[in-house]
Amino acid sequence: MSEQRRGQPITVPHVIAGQEYFEGELLRREDPSDPSAVVSVCHDAPDQLVVRAVQVSREAQREWCRVRPAERIERVRRAIPFIENRLEDWAVRVALEVGKPYAAARAEGAEVLEIVRQYTEYASVPGAFEDQREEDPSGLSNESVLRPYGVFGVITPFNYPIVQAAGPAVAALIAGNGVVVKTSHDGPWSGHAVYELCEAMELPSGLVNVVHGGDGPGRSLVASDIDGICFTGSVAVGKSILRDFDSGAYPRPVIAEMGGKNPVIVTDTADLEEAADGIVFSAFDLSGQKCSALSRVLVTPLAYDRLVELVEDRVRDLRTGDPVDADVFSGPVVSGAAVERYAHLLASAREEGFAIEAGKAQEGGYFVPATVVSGVPATHRLATVEHFLPFLTISKVSTFEEALAAANDTDMGLTAGIYTGDEAEAREFLDRIEAGCVDVNVPGHATTGWWPGPQTFGGWKASGTTGKQTLGKWYFQLFGRQQARKLPARLEHLLQH
Template sequence: MVGEEGFLTVTTSLRPNFLNGAPLIDGEAARAKETFEVINPATDEVIANIPFLGAAEAEASVASNLRAYTDWRATSAHERANILRNWFALITDAREDLAKIMTAEQGKPLGEARGEVDYAASFVQWFAEEARRAYGEIIPSHQDRRILVIRQPVGVVGAITPWNFPAAMITRKVAPALAAGCTITLKPSELTPLTAFALAQLALEAGVPAGVFNVIAGDAPAIGSVLTGHPDVAKFTFTGSTAVGKTLTGQCASTLKRVSMELGGNAPLIVFDDADLDQAVEGAITSKFRNTGQTCVCANRILVQSGMHDRFVEALAAKISNFRVGNGLEGVTEQGPLITSAAYDKVDGHVRDAVEHGAKIITGGERHEAGPLFYQPTVLTGANDAMRLAEEETFGPVAPIFKFKTETEALSLANSTRTGLAAYAFTQDVDRFWRVAESLETGMVGLNSGLVSTETAPFGGIKESGLGREGSHHGLDEFLEMKSIHVGLRTV
């Protein structure tokens, strides 16, 4: 329930239905005796009080999904595609409202929030098209029979999404689930639930039947236990940290659910001596500082070859020192706040630890004057493996520079972690282009580009960065089961 004056003041253009945002079960707003606060990290203001739901409501949501599943799976792919197209159109129409909600609850610059709404909508549009492409096959047999393979929805889905991309991480899961004919209960982060509620309301307006797409929030462990342990939940999908992902995967084992895990990373970004300097700097900024460095695919370790090192550091520091930092709802900014005080403490702790282990601060390295949760865009040189930031995701606007001499050394450093989500490399050498791309132990590689996220390509990692893929035509497979049908023929 969006009812705090501070929120309404900064979102005066919102359509009336958005002002009633609440958890949604079976098409109705869910209520509870207790509430929890949603806080704007840029201002520390309470912008909403949300019903605090728990295990009972999660059970009710799954029951609602199960009731709705029979009819939803029976709808034609054509009908599901039309509904998803309607949802896409409504999201696009509400772009500015959704962006303001996102900036208010998450803190990212308004321009980035608008971009995320576009990105979120792209998944809905893409899977509206893919809904009609869940093709089967006929397999030749040596016996007097025919073998048909059909693909059917897996069933009821449980999903948990994070705070750093409150819209895109939802549509990347919900759109393919609905396209496949599944029903779904979503638990967004309690830090950023308002975007989820708005998207769910738009889905209802688009024609998604009650009970097909439910959204609940509150007691995260209790809700998570239901979604991972309930025997009627056939598939569970999660985006978040590796540690939490391991716990949730274990909880799914008792019912042998289908599982998709998009987990943490420790992305290396390699800049070789032959790279285009301007392209490498822009790519590093895009990867490292987007969303204030709070992305699982951001460059956590920047490896720069010795011949390029000094020029790259100088150019990068000059660029980020001119960033406009502040509240995204009060003007044009390039960087917003960190999400919580704990997040701030981790970022600052990584910088202090790096300095203790020999790093030099080139620019930044302190709290920004914009507010308690704002951290200065920071460049460090002299980074090494003894530092915490070499092993842990910083999840903040800190660019540590590691110097290397040879390609072999760079690849060894890049692959020296248990995670393998994304990696980046900048080079103008065509042979090196292929060698590096094939040698990096990650699920995604950006070559001469700081972006690896698009609805048309599979998104996901290897090693401890997860299981499964989201986006692209492969994303639909995560919500479908194959069934073989053997048809015997009588001989004439």
């Protein structure tokens, strides 16, 4: 990683049908640990290039959709050894561009590996592409099959620049679609890894294309004649895409994972040491820049003072710094603008007289300390707005019922957790919490910690659009639509089965 920092920045091209393009305004991605250094360079894709990427993918998709599902699955599986050989390279990219500590950066590549393995396994199960039907009483032959939409755009965030592009791209390809990936301008080199991954699958030329840049190329992709969009990002942008995709001649699918204002409830009967461990990790891993990150704690009265003390003790020991340093817990935030937002939040908390405790932060980069603010009313804006920063509020609530009501009093519903020694409270929490991913007394993870295989990941309400979650067996099916077919028995050979 140090050698890469001393070298020339990587210039990342747009790629359409295998041809590299360097069109558009030059964008430089600085090292968030040392903003004086440039890690990678890309170009802000002009509208016409984005439109061409969609057109080329559509032409290639006409061939790809005729390929049998079993062969599509086999092509996608060809990427597995490629990923295994690229884990170290990808970790360097993510650590340098995003500021993610190396272990977490490497884990992102490992998650891509698991996604490819699992999605291809799910798609290989008999009936994955065909609905089970009874024999037609008329004697005609029939089937109900999953067919691709056409071309999906994939718009990715900075915090998981590889996996949040790879997961949708892999699922879309298995379902028979083409793909145009628009990477985050804060992680173009990392996001470009997904194009390289797809190259290893030996797909038809132009089926998968990649463009880079800021918000402009993303808007161009949404405004194009793309057949569907997979988006990971803010609620506001996701809702805007939904409106755009509902306003045309017919609605088009939007598969979106959006924000979260994620709570944990801690009751009087909880193991407070265990709760404090889970709270600190879930709030400050990746400097709070995760849609699943814990950002508010709701505590009943007898547990409140001791829990605040335990959390503050742990936060004081947290160190934020350069991700190449093995001693740091978390790296920098993504940009100077994020630093300014943090400063504004901190000033607001001080003006209102709330108690503030912070960890240690290195000087020189986009470093801000892990910060806990206690005494904040559960309805206060600091406790109800998503900040996407290492900024945690702790609120005292009168009862478990009040805590549960406050936890659900948000338009978002991604992750949530509880620490309690009362099984009735735990059962009530599971029955009533409005979130897609929930934890009960999980050591080390108050609201986060999902991993491919044992768990799926996705949100309710404004945190997601489909009700089906990534890493699950139904996810790739979101990229297809059913078609019921009926033919005379003499033409049965034309059906897929």
